[in-house]
Amino acid sequence: MRETIAILSFSRIARDQRVLRQCDLVAKMGHNPKVIGYAAPGETIGHDFASWPLPSPTLGHRIGTLVRQLPAHMGKAAAMAGFWSSPRYRWALNQLKKARPRLVIANDWPALVVAARWKAECGGRIHYDSHEFATLEFDERAWWRVVYKPFVSHLEKAVIGAADSVSTISPGLAQELQRHYNLSTLPVVIRSIPNRYALPVASETRWPLRLLFHGQILPGRGLENLIDSIPLWRSAHRLIIRGDGNPAYLEELRQRAANVSTNDQVIFEPAVAPEEVIPSAARTADVGVFFTPLQTVQHQFTLPNKLFEYIGAGLAIAVSPGSDLKRIVLEHGIGVVSGDVGPEAIGATINELTPEAVDGFRLRAREASQILCWEQERERLRSCIEALLTRSDA
Numbered sequence: 001m002r003e004t005i006a007i008l009s010f011s012r013i014a015r016d017q018r019v020l021r022q023c024d025l026v027a028k029m030g031h032n033p034k035v036i037g038y039a040a041p042g043e044t045i046g047h048d049f050a051s052w053p054l055p056s057p058t059l060g061h062r063i064g065t066l067v068r069q070l071p072a073h074m075g076k077a078a079a080m081a082g083f084w085s086s087p088r089y090r091w092a093l094n095q096l097k098k099a100r101p102r103l104v105i106a107n108d109w110p111a112l113v114v115a116a117r118w119k120a121e122c123g124g125r126i127h128y129d130s131h132e133f134a135t136l137e138f139d140e141r142a143w144w145r146v147v148y149k150p151f152v153s154h155l156e157k158a159v160i161g162a163a164d165s166v167s168t169i170s171p172g173l174a175q176e177l178q179r180h181y182n183l184s185t186l187p188v189v190i191r192s193i194p195n196r197y198a199l200p201v202a203s204e205t206r207w208p209l210r211l212l213f214h215g216q217i218l219p220g221r222g223l224e225n226l227i228d229s230i231p232l233w234r235s236a237h238r239l240i241i242r243g244d245g246n247p248a249y250l251e252e253l254r255q256r257a258a259n260v261s262t263n264d265q266v267i268f269e270p271a272v273a274p275e276e277v278i279p280s281a282a283r284t285a286d287v288g289v290f291f292t293p294l295q296t297v298q299h300q301f302t303l304p305n306k307l308f309e310y311i312g313a314g315l316a317i318a319v320s321p322g323s324d325l326k327r328i329v330l331e332h333g334i335g336v337v338s339g340d341v342g343p344e345a346i347g348a349t350i351n352e353l354t355p356e357a358v359d360g361f362r363l364r365a366r367e368a369s370q371i372l373c374w375e376q377e378r379e380r381l382r383s384c385i386e387a388l389l390t391r392s393d394a
Contacts, residue, residue, distance in 0.1 A: 003389060006034045006099050008092060008115060009107035012054055013037040014045050017274055017305060018131065018192050022105055023047045025378050029385065034099040036092055050095045052088050057246075065147075072151040079154035080113075089114055097122060103388050106163070109134045109156040116162035125388040128163035130187070133173050133298040135180070140220065140295040157181065164391075165384050170324040172301025190380050193308040196373035197278045199366055202314065205286050205358045209237040211350070212285035212315065214277065215306045217245030222291040222320065223253055225343045230261045232347025240285060242269040281313035286358055288315040293341050294322060303328070312369045316361030318349055332368040335361050 005026045009019045013035060026033040027047065039051035055061055068086060072079035083089060089110065096104065096118040103125045106115040115126045135153045138144040160166070166187040168174050174187040213223065223241065230239070239261075241253065250268065257266035272280050281288065288310025292299055303324045310317055317335030319325045329335045336357075338349040 002030055002032060003102040004032045004034055004099055005385070006036060006096055006101040006104045007107070008096070008104055008111040009037045010088070010092075010110045011037055011107065012043075013039060013049065013051070014043040015274060016107075017194065018129075019107055020045065020274075021195075021374055021378065022107075022129070022381065025381060026105075026385070029382065034095075034101060036095045036099075050099075052091060055088075069147050069151040072154055076154040076158055079151050080158065082151065083110075083113055083155060093117055103127065103385065105129060105385075107131060109152055109159075112163065113155050113159050116159035119162055125164045125391070126162055127384050127388060128160065128166045129190070130166065130168045130173070130177060131192075132169075133176055133180075133296075133301070136296045136298045138220065140293070164388055167381070167384060170301045170303035171327075172324050173298075176297055176301065188380055188384055191303055191308065191372075191377055192305040193372055193374050193377045194278060194305070194312050196370065196375050197282070197312050199282060199314050199369065202362065202366065205355050205362065207355050208235045209286045209353060209358065210240060210284060211237055211287045211289050211318070212240045212242065212281055212310070213289050213306075214240075214242040214271075214281060214309070215304070217241065217243045217250060217253070219249060220293060222293050222341055224256060225293075225341060225346055226289065226291050227253065227256050227260060227266065228343040229347035229350065230257075230265065232344065232351070234351050236262070236265060237350065238264070239266045239289075240269060241266065242271065242280075244271045278309055278312045281309060281315060285313070285315055286362070287318055287335070287353065288313070289318045290325070291318075291320040291338060291341055291346050292322060292325075294320060308372055311365050311372050314362055314366040314369060316353070316358045316365060318353070328372075332364055332372075333361070334365040334368055 007019060007022050009016060013019055023033045023035055033047045035047050035049045038054045040054045068082035071082055092114045104115040105127045106112040107129050108131050112128050119126055134156055160181050167190045168177055168187045169192055171189050174189050178186050254268060290306055292302060294300055300322050301324050302322055317329050319329055319337055320341045321337050326337045329337055336349050336352050339345045
């Protein structure tokens with residue numbers, strides 16, 4: 001039976017590959033995806049899409065966020081009142097009511113709060129897909145701990161019981177979510193893995209190497225220590241930093257790179273279109289890098305899109321020793337893992353790479369890309385959806 005399934009995410013849907021893959025799976029299963037989330041002007045996604053304008057980080061927006069979230073120190077009721085004072089969340093609830101879905105796939109905690117109220121008022125089922133460990137996501141930042149953490153902690157705890165099933169991105173995060181919320185069932189692990197890409201014939205590894213970091217350029221992703229490791233490299237490898245970010249932060253990174261490297265050793269490039277992420281990585285790089293800091297549980301268990309995009313592009317991998325990152329790299333024999341996340345350890349890890357080693361890592365990455373692909377991973381989400389739609393009380 002053809003059902004309406006709502007996919008709700010307070011993200012820029014056209015750039016959110018995990019959410020777009022959910023939409024495509026729902027359509028392939030013969031159901032009607034109703035997508036609700038943010039969009040830049042004129043953006044479409046090929047599905048029925050109700051969009052709210054993409055928020056901009058203006059001073060007014062930040063002040064409004066502070067006013068809504070800071071009262072959460074007074075308790076759950078204040079956090080909930082602050083949440084529902086935002087017009088975007090009230091709009092999303094109305095969109096769910098109009099769509100009348102049988103099931104809502106709620107991506108991350110704000111979507112779960114909206115979906116929980118919809119369920120209480122209208123009935124239906126919720127699958128909660130937690131992309132992060134929300135209560136510790138930026139726990140290394142003092143401002144975040146003071147303003148944001150009490151807000152999300154109250155809200156996620158209040159509504160997670162409304163979810164009929166839960167998934168997340170890595171085994172470590174699944175275990176932490178179950179422990180933190182005393183969930184009766186371990187969340188399903190659905191990793192952020194791209195569609196299988198038909199790789200061209202393998203080329204020889206170039207030397208010096210071309211190292212690639214791609215994705216959003218944000219503080220807390222280890223880019224400072226990666227750049228600071230460059231003087232320790234024994235070969236004049238090139239580092240490509242590809243993605244969009246705050247202009248002021250990008251300029252800080254450019255200045256940092258200029259201080260430690262030659263003019264052309266670090267190359268900054270804008271983000272490419274989602275469909276070009278893997279092809280451009282395959283064309284332009286030999287090694288994908290991600291030396292994320294490990295201050296929080298969130299960092300320890302992260303399994304980001306970029307890891308699987310690097311694998312899908314047939315690149316060797318160099319990463320920090322987060323437990324789930326390390327497990328993937330060592331299990332498939334596709335790269336090297338640093339001892340820690342300081343510049344010295346990163347430099348030593350880069351120096352482990354030889355042309356012969358990188359050739360072997362790239363060959364095994366190509367083999368792994370045929371297994372670590374969405375065509376395999378999506379079956380876990382399919383099972384969750386089918387189980388909720390066929391429950392006798394759904």
